[in-house]
Amino acid sequence: MDAQLLAFVAVAAGMVALPGADFTVVVRNALASRRSGLATAVGVAGGLVVHTALAAAGLAAVLVTMPALFRGVQLLGGAYVLYLGLSGLYAMRRRPAAAGDAAGEESEGRALPGAGRSLRQGFLTNALNPKAPVLFLSLLPQFVPEGQPPLPRTLLLASVVVLLALVWFPAVALLVDRLGRGLRRPRATRVIEGGSGTALTALGLVLVTGPLLH
Structure with missing residues (x-):
């Protein structure tokens, strides 16, 4: 048994x-639909x-050792997360504070994000995360x-991370969908959209205005 691997x-x-x-975007999209959350x-x-x-x-080592390039990725990632956060806050403002369940569900039905858009949001949120290269280089x-030999072992460890993500995040999406009716009530949806939007906006601002991450 490989104790280090365990x-x-x-x-x-x-x-x-x-x-x-990542977690916040999955939860927010899973509120729209199971398909969006899983995508x-x-x-x-x-x-x-x-x-x-x-x-x-x-390449991750090169990225970390070149501050200007790393900062560029950090700004790009921060700007995208900030965009997602502000979009969530805008959606919260447009959603009625109190409405019947049927009206709320009908409104959600018109605003369901497509699977392709949700897939792209999940991908960009993670791929543009400037902390990930540091994490891989420092932990693996x-x-x-x-x-x-470092390469086969590194690929194995990195594959473990990907597999864990393929288990965890779909499980989160399915759980949110399972709890769906209560979470999709207009008032609950406003609270979740406001909370997720605020969290993403704050994280985006930290990435954009904060010091270079190391």
Whole structure:
């Protein structure tokens, strides 16, 4: 039994499950529909595949050692997260504060995001996350046994992260959909949209205006 691999699975599971921009976008889209939530979850996993490829190719190391390039990715990612947050706040303002369930469901039916759009949102939210290259570079080498070729082991560990994301985020989407009727009531939806919009806006502002992440 590979004790280091088991330890990595535990650590990676905790990191994947930690609420953040990915989690917030999955929950928000899952409120619209199960299909949108699942598409967003798959998109998040797709973003992790990009980071896996970058780490395997050594490009993540180049990104981290070039502050200007890293800052550019940080600004781009922050701007996109900020856009998602402001979109959520705008949607909350447009949604009626009190309306019948039927009217609320009808309104939601007209505003359902397509699966392609949700997939793209999940992918970009994760792929443009500037913390991911740092995470892969700082964490993965700690679980490569001495004397082992680093590339196969790194690919294995990165694949574990992707698989965990493919389990966790669809599970979150399905849970939100399962609780759907109560969460989709107009008042509850406004609260969730407002909370997720505020969280994403704050995170986007931190990324855009904050110091360079290391």
